[in-house]
Amino acid sequence: MNKTFGVLAALATTSLAASVALADGSESIADTRTIGYVTTDLHWAFHQTQDVDKDCPEGLAGYGPRETFKELYPNGGPVEKTQLARESLKFFPRDEPMKFPYIYAKGTLGVGVNLDGKVGPDDYVSATGEQGIDNALQKVLGCNAQFRRPEGQLQLFGNKFVRTSTWNRTLIEITNVDSLSRSDNVEVTIYRGRDPVLLDATGEGVAPGGTQRIDMRWGKPIIQHLKGKIVDGVLTTEPIKQGIYPWAIYNDVPTLLNWRDMRLKLTLTPERADGLIAGYMDVESYYTWLIAWSTHHLSYGRLDPAEFYWALRKMADAYPNEQGEMTAISSALEVNMVQAFISHPEPIAGERKMTDAMH
Amino acid sequence: MQSIQTRRSRYSRLLGGTFWMGVTSALVLGIAGCANYMTDQPAAEAQPAADLGPTDVTSVPRARFMTAQQYANMIADVFGSDIQIGTPIPPLMRSPDGLLSTSAGSVGIPGGQLMQLQRTAATVAHQVVDKGDIGKELPAHRSYLVPCKPKAENAPDDACAAKFIRSTGRLLFRRSLDDAQVAEWVGKAREGTERLKDFYAGLAGVLEGMLIDPMVLLIVDTTEPDPTRPGQLRLDAYSLASRLSFFLWNSVPNDAVLKAAESGEIQTPAGRARVVEMMLASPRLEHGVRAFFDDMLHYDLFDSLAKDGMVYSRESGAVLKDAREQTLRTAYDHLIVRNRDYRALFTTRDTFMSPALASVYNVPAVPGWAPYSFPEDSPRKGILNHVSFLALHSHPGRSSPTLRGKALRETLLCQVVPPPPPNVDFSAVEDPDANLHTARERLTAHRSNPVCAGCHKITDPIGLALENFDGAGQYRVSEGGVTIDASGSLDGKQFNDPQGLADALHDHPGLPTCLVKRMYGYGVGALTTDVDKPQLAWLNQRFEASGYRVPDLLRAIALSPAFGNVAERPAAPKPAIKTTSLTAPGSVAR
Numbered sequence: 020m021n022k023t024f025g026v027l028a029a030l031a032t033t034s035l036a037a038s039v040a041l042a043d044g045s046e047s048i049a050d051t052r053t054i055g056y057v058t059t060d061l062h063w064a065f066h067q068t069q070d071v072d073k074d075c076p077e078g079l080a081g082y083g084p085r086e087t088f089k090e091l092y093p094n095g096g097p098v099e100k101t102q103l104a105r106e107s108l109k110f111f112p113r114d115e116p117m118k119f120p121y122i123y124a125k126g127t128l129g130v131g132v133n134l135d136g137k138v139g140p141d142d143y144v145s146a147t148g149e150q151g152i153d154n155a156l157q158k159v160l161g162c163n164a165q166f167r168r169p170e171g172q173l174q175l176f177g178n179k180f181v182r183t184s185t186w187n188r189t190l191i192e193i194t195n196v197d198s199l200s201r202s203d204n205v206e207v208t209i210y211r212g213r214d215p216v217l218l219d220a221t222g223e224g225v226a227p228g229g230t231q232r233i234d235m236r237w238g239k240p241i242i243q244h245l246k247g248k249i250v251d252g253v254l255t256t257e258p259i260k261q262g263i264y265p266w267a268i269y270n271d272v273p274t275l276l277n278w279r280d281m282r283l284k285l286t287l288t289p290e291r292a293d294g295l296i297a298g299y300m301d302v303e304s305y306y307t308w309l310i311a312w313s314t315h316h317l318s319y320g321r322l323d324p325a326e327f328y329w330a331l332r333k334m335a336d337a338y339p340n341e342q343g344e345m346t347a348i349s350s351a352l353e354v355n356m357v358q359a360f361i362s363h364p365e366p367i368a369g370e371r372k373m374t375d376a377m378h
Numbered sequence: 379m380q381s382i383q384t385r386r387s388r389y390s391r392l393l394g395g396t397f398w399m400g401v402t403s404a405l406v407l408g409i410a411g412c413a414n415y416m417t418d419q420p421a422a423e424a425q426p427a428a429d430l431g432p433t434d435v436t437s438v439p440r441a442r443f444m445t446a447q448q449y450a451n452m453i454a455d456v457f458g459s460d461i462q463i464g465t466p467i468p469p470l471m472r473s474p475d476g477l478l479s480t481s482a483g484s485v486g487i488p489g490g491q492l493m494q495l496q497r498t499a500a501t502v503a504h505q506v507v508d509k510g511d512i513g514k515e516l517p518a519h520r521s522y523l524v525p526c527k528p529k530a531e532n533a534p535d536d537a538c539a540a541k542f543i544r545s546t547g548r549l550l551f552r553r554s555l556d557d558a559q560v561a562e563w564v565g566k567a568r569e570g571t572e573r574l575k576d577f578y579a580g581l582a583g584v585l586e587g588m589l590i591d592p593m594v595l596l597i598v599d600t601t602e603p604d605p606t607r608p609g610q611l612r613l614d615a616y617s618l619a620s621r622l623s624f625f626l627w628n629s630v631p632n633d634a635v636l637k638a639a640e641s642g643e644i645q646t647p648a649g650r651a652r653v654v655e656m657m658l659a660s661p662r663l664e665h666g667v668r669a670f671f672d673d674m675l676h677y678d679l680f681d682s683l684a685k686d687g688m689v690y691s692r693e694s695g696a697v698l699k700d701a702r703e704q705t706l707r708t709a710y711d712h713l714i715v716r717n718r719d720y721r722a723l724f725t726t727r728d729t730f731m732s733p734a735l736a737s738v739y740n741v742p743a744v745p746g747w748a749p750y751s752f753p754e755d756s757p758r759k760g761i762l763n764h765v766s767f768l769a770l771h772s773h774p775g776r777s778s779p780t781l782r783g784k785a786l787r788e789t790l791l792c793q794v795v796p797p798p799p800p801n802v803d804f805s806a807v808e809d810p811d812a813n814l815h816t817a818r819e820r821l822t823a824h825r826s827n828p829v830c831a832g833c834h835k836i837t838d839p840i841g842l843a844l845e846n847f848d849g850a851g852q853y854r855v856s857e858g859g860v861t862i863d864a865s866g867s868l869d870g871k872q873f874n875d876p877q878g879l880a881d882a883l884h885d886h887p888g889l890p891t892c893l894v895k896r897m898y899g900y901g902v903g904a905l906t907t908d909v910d911k912p913q914l915a916w917l918n919q920r921f922e923a924s925g926y927r928v929p930d931l932l933r934a935i936a937l938s939p940a941f942g943n944v945a946e947r948p949a950a951p952k953p954a955i956k957t958t959s960l961t962a963p964g965s966v967a968r
Contacts, residue, residue, distance in 0.1 A: 049705035212743065218900050220687030220694045226693060228737030230744070 037084075052196050055361035056292040057212055058189040059225040059352065060178045061266050062128035064295060064351035065155060065161040066143070067168060074122060075162035082119040084314050085323030090119070105325075109310055112328035119323070121330045124161025129154045132284060132297035133353035134337075136257075141336070155334040159327070165320025173312060177267030181216065182225070183234040186268040188212030189241070190231050191283070191292070192361045193254065198285045202249040207256055207283060210361065211238025227290040228359040235364055241265060241275070245283065254292070257280050258282040262267065264269035264296055264352070267308075274311050277304040279338055279347050285354070299337040299347035306331060408950040429649065430939035431607075431920075435913040436945045437902035439599035439613070442482040447672075447928060451594075451629035451665055453502060457523055457548045457699055461505050466498035467491075469678055475905045476788060478673050482597075483903060492590070499589035501580040514961060520578055528577040535577055539567040542581060551595045552623075552630050553616040554640060563588070589786040597624060597903075601944050611944045618942050623656065626932060627662040628669035629832060647937075654936045659931060667714055667928075668706045674896050675789055677702050679770055686775035693769065695854070696734040700852070701765040703901040707747065713928040720893060720926040721884045724760035724790075727752040738765050738852055757846055758855055760880040765851030772849035778840025779817050786840050789885065792892035796833055811870035816857045818842055838865040890926050894918050901935045913940045 068074055081092075084105070087223025090100045108114055129143020131154035138151035145152050158164045165173045181187040190210040196202050212231030219226040241263050247256030268274055278298035285294035310317070310324045317324060337347035444452070446467040468491065473481035510518030521821030524542050528535035543563045547555045555563070555689065563584050588594055598621055604612035613621060619639040623631040631639070635653055637711050643649030672678070680702045685693040707730045712718050718726070730752035736743035741750070741757075752758045761767060771777045771785040787793040843866035848854050856862055865874045871882040883889060894917045899906045908916065917934055922932035935941055 214733065217734060218672055218690075218696075219691040220685060221691070222694070224691060226692040226694065226737050228740050230733055230736060230742045232745075360736075362742060362744070 027212045035043050045146070046324035051309060052286075053192065053361075054196060054289070055190060055192045055231070055359050056356035057216060057225070057229065057231055057359040058187075058354060058356050059181060060193075060355040061181075061296075062168060062172070062174050062353045063070060063156065063160060063166050064172075064297075064353045065157045066126065066128040066130050066146070067161075071167075074126065076254055077122050077125075078160070079167075080321045080324060081084065081120050081164040081373060082323050084323050085318050086321060087119055087323045089131070089328065109314065111323040112286065112325040115325060117329035119326055119327055121326055122162045123158045123330070123334070125128065126161075129157050130295075130353070131157070131284065131349070132295060134280060134297060134299065135348055139237055153297075153336070154351055155336045155348045159326070159330045159334050159348070163320045163322055165317075170219075172316060173267065173309075176269075176316075180224070180267055180269050181348070182218065182223075184269050186211070186237075186265065188216060188231060188264050190233070190359065191356065193287075194223040196249070198253050199289065203360055205249060207247055207254070209241060209243045209264070210234070211241050212359070213238075216357075226356050227359070229357075229362040230362055232362045233364060249287065249327045252287055254283060254285045255270075256283045258298060262298060274308050275304075276308060276352075277301040283292075283354075285356070290358050292354075292358075293297070295351045296354050297351040298349075300350045302331050302335050303346070303349050305348070339355065384722065392627075409962050410863055431916045431934065431940060432912045433939045433943070435910065435940040436610075436936075436943040437483055437940055438904050439601055439611075439617075439944045440483040440903050441599070442479075442597040443467075443485045443487065443904050444595050444597060445479065445482060446629075447669055448624060448628055451627070452550070455629050455662070456546065457502070457506050457519070461502055461519075463498055463502060466495045472676070473680075473905060475896070476674070476676075476792070477900055478678060479900050480905050487545060488928075494558045495595065496586070496590050499586040500582075502589060503585035507578040507582045515557050524578070524581065531892075532571075532575045533577065534568040534571040534580065536564050536568060536787070538577070539564050539581060539584070541569075543567065543584060546585065547588060548636060549630060549633075550588050551591070552620045552636070554636070561682060587756055590905075593755065597621075602945065607943070612645075613643050613942045613944060615642055618644055618650075619653075621902070621941065622657060622936055624903075626654075626666045626936065627660065628656045628666045629662060632662075645942075651937060654933055657936075658933060661924060662806060663714065664710055667710050667932075668845040670900055671706055671709045672702075673900065674893075675766075676706070676770070676785070677706075677766070680766075683762075683770060685769065689775040690848070690852070692737050692852070693850040694734065697738055697765070698769065700735040701738075701769060703747075704732070704735055705761050705764045705766040708764070717929060720921075720928055720931075721889055724762055724881045724883045724889070725752070726761075727756065727759045729761075729764070735765060739854055740849060740853070757876055759877055762844065762880055762883065763876050764845065766850035768844060768847045769849065772851075772884065775849060777817060777847065777849040778856075779845060780834060780837045781840035781841070782844050783837030783839070786883070787836065790892060791888040792895055793888070795837055798833065803952070816862060817845055818863055819860075831948065840868055842877065843873060846876055890921055891918050893928075894921055894931065897931060898935055902941060908952075910940075913938065 061121035068073070071079065088101070088105055093248075095101060127144055128146060129152045130344075131143065131152045132143065133142070133149065133151035134153040136151070141155065142150065144150055144159070164335055165171050168174070187209060190212045194206045194207055194208070199206045204316065211230075211234040214229070214231050215235045217226045217229035218224070243259060243262060245256040245259055247254055249255075258280040259282070260279065262278040264276045264278065264281070265274075266276060278300055281292065281296065281298035283296055285292045306328050307322075309327070326362070327359050331348060332344070335348040337345060337349060338347040429583060444467065446465065446469065449467050450463055453461050461693070462810050469768050470478040470481050470485065472478050480511070492722060506520055507520045508516070508518070509520055510516045523536075524544075524546055526535075526538040526541050528538045538573040539644040540560055544555060544560055547560070547563065566587060567580045567584045569580070570583035571577050571607060574580060598617070599621070600614050600617045601611040604610045609728060612618075615637075616639045619631040619635045622644075623629060623635055635644070638644040638649060638653045641649075644653050660815055683698055685698070687693070690902065696714070708728070709723060711730070712728065713720060714728055728749065728751050730747050731741065731743050732747050733745060744748075756762070767785070768777075768782070771781040774783070784795045787795055843864050845857070846853060846855065846864045847864045848857075854862065854882075865872070866879060868879065868886065869883040873879050891914075895906055895914055898910065898914060917931065917938070920934045921927075921931045924934075
């Protein structure tokens with residue numbers, strides 16, 4: 020059978036159900052018991068208001084690469100002892116201790132999830148009053164202009180790459196769904212999609228209803244399975260010990276976010292899924308992920324990499340190593356997704372069934 | 379009356395190093411056959427077969443301005459699709475019969491447009507003779523579009539120039555150039571080469587001149603005495619070849635068709651039949667069929683169609699572009715590739731799907747265009763339920779049963795819906811009472827005004843059956859929280875949903891007769907009138923007998939005597955072309 024026609028035939032069998040799914044709400048889920056979404060936007064989950072002074076009474080971060088360099092080398096000097104030395108420190112931040120004042124976000128309101136099930140003195144309270152929100156990363160980056168909405172440049176670029184670059188389509192497929200309002204046992208699988216997202220009529224947003232083929236080759240490392248339930252339209256998954264979520268990948272070089280105890284909390288509709296990815300971010304790999312941005316990008320937000328490294332280490336709050344140093348930091352990403360049809364590859368005759376690599 | 383030969387010479391004289399300078403012209407084309415333009419063409423001795431249609435029906439000879447798509451097809455067919463042309467020809471105005479193409483015989487060509495045509499001609503000519511650039515991966519077009527190499531690139535080569543002019547000119551002018559014409563163009567090539575010290579630049583100048591020649595840009599029907607009807611005229615062989623080619627291919631005749639014209643074969647019933655079969659079997663038929671349906675379905679409106687992105691976020695420019703493509707693909711596949719009943723185009727569930735379009739239909743897709751069939755229990759069937767029809771005949775932010783009903787009657791049934799009276803009060807639909815949740819409720823309120831009721835009675839019962847599709851063509855079951863009642867009627871036939879409307883339209887006697895009327899008018903480039911009734915009646919008969927197969931209809935039109943027979947010239951013909959010219963100081967025009 021012609022492969023294209025075969026795929027079409029397979030897709031066609033679910034098309035009406037899918038069509039009705041968007042028109043009639045969750046009823047048609049009874050037929051397919053499946054719904055897929057593609058990630059369109061991610062933002063680090065920090066509580067933020069329009070009032071910068073209120074959010075950050077000490078001001079925004081002031082010591083970026085340019086400011087630290089100017090203060091350290093007011094009269095310049097040999098390149099290897101100034102520029103190269105400082106650049107080298109970006110990759111080997113442990114070589115020198117923190118030297119400059121670092122502005123940590125203060126306040127009591129935070130965005131995230133109560134990861135440890137406890138209410139501690141450093142925890143935040145959510146805007147809806149939930150106690151025990153764990154998000155130490157908010158303290159480290161909440162007062163950095165690069166991470167504030169809407170103009171925070173790293174997020175702006177990262178989400179632009181979702182629309183323009185090839186590696187940035189991250190999908191979730193929810194199966195065993197009774198309804199989008201309530202399902203006691205659902206399975207969530209994370210995939211990498213192969214197809215561009217569909218831009219909407221504004222040219223900037225992403226339209227629901229696109230189709231994404233699963234990348235079973237280069238995307239295999241990120242195929243992950245989570246279990247969860249849907250209550251009152253909110254999907255909550257159990258954490259998985261180690262999780263990966265790709266974001267802000269450019270030049271086709273995968274740079275992955277590595278989480279511990281990663282979980283999802285998403286409000287579902289037939290067209291959208293919005294909520295949080297939360298867990299403990301591995302400090303070393305997160306630092307590597309962030310400094311993959313060029314120094315000039317870090318300069319825009321006055322984020323000196325070496326100083327940031329120590330701030331990150333200072334606020335890390337989980338997974339101590341043998342020396343008792345915390346190696347992971349509680350954090351959350353706000354995630355926005357739109358519905359997408361997820362196209363599974365047809366098994367090739369005679370070939371062993373594909374399995375995901377990690378789980 | 380200024381002869382075409384005279385005009386050709388005058389245009390040719392404008393050729394030089396800088397060609398057009400400060401020339402503005404206005405051409406007004408009217409009904410004007412150009413009798414005996416090629417009177418040296420031997421008349422074929424043949425009798426039209428009796429079953430090809432009425433022999434006493436004629437069409438009107440015309441000079442038609444080439445459409446933008448015809449110009450693009452001509453350049454692509456003669457030089458290749460990689461030659462860039464821009465947009466030298468603006469859209470036409472739609473004629474009263476609902477077609478754009480039949481208005482091409484009465485257009486004004488302002489001076490600014492001539493300048494645009496000249497600019498395009500220069501660009502095309504430059505590309506045709508360019509020497510390419512390996513670094514930029516640009517091919518050396520001259521190496522295969524110029525059929526010879528000059529002895530020296532910086533000096534004239536009359537023999538090589540003549541070879542190019544004879545072969546290229548034949549395709550562009552749609553007829554063989556005689557020796558005198560070739561010699562005239564060769565002289566211009568020599569003049570250009572000597573001035574510019576570049577053989578190819580000289581050749582480009584000649585090509586530019588050809589591309590702005592009225593006999594290239596205008597599709598002129600030239601006539602000759604019809605030996606089968608003493609005292610009457612018919613299209614000469616070249617004009618018949620062009621008429622067939624623009625009808626079936628929407629482009630210029632190719633070498634094989636021109637050979638049939640040159641030999642006179644095309645004027646014999648058997649010869650014309652052979653040529654028509656060859657044209658129907660050609661891949662170029664797709665261009666012709668798509669162009670016809672693009673015209674008939676008013677798809678030029680897609681060029682200016684915009685939806686409110688805040689209301690219909692999925693309806694991007696890519697979606698609208700693909701919506702147009704989807705229906706044209708469906709029509710060609712259904713009618714030509716599968717040779718199915720025309721009426722079933724309005725009930726078929728088979729279509730094609732693209733990823734962008736699939737988001738509006740809420741169905742999965744595969745990359746690129748792929749065949750797709752809506753399931754049997756899908757609310758969609760037929761091209762009325764395509765996004766193209768539903769979105770095109772809606773408002774930017776809401777659906778419109780009235781526009782949809784009007785479009786169905788006018789484009790598919792050839793009926794005329796009167797425009798709204800000037801004092802109409804639209805407030806019931808545009809600024810509705812919040813208690814009116816659905817279009818049906820709003821239109822019912824609107825129809826309470828007897829001035830409005832008359833027309834809405836003939837449009838709304840059709841359009842309301844499509845209310846399960848919003849202004850973007852997306853399926854819905856409710857509006858404003860109220861379940862949509864999609865019942866309606868079409869000329870006495872009742873139905874309850876969009877599928878019912880599709881079935882009613884399929885069975886409507888006006889559906890096939892409208893296609894016949896439109897297609898015949900499109901083929902001969904003129905509005906159909908009472909004079910054409912016998913021809914249309916015969917075509918309707920043939921169409922029905924064929925099971926409403928469009929290839930058979932195309933064949934019947936192309937082979938019918940009326941397609942090539944022309945009316946006698948008026949006793950006192952009016953001037954066909956009025957030309958005014960203003961020559962700027964310093965112009966080289968002499």
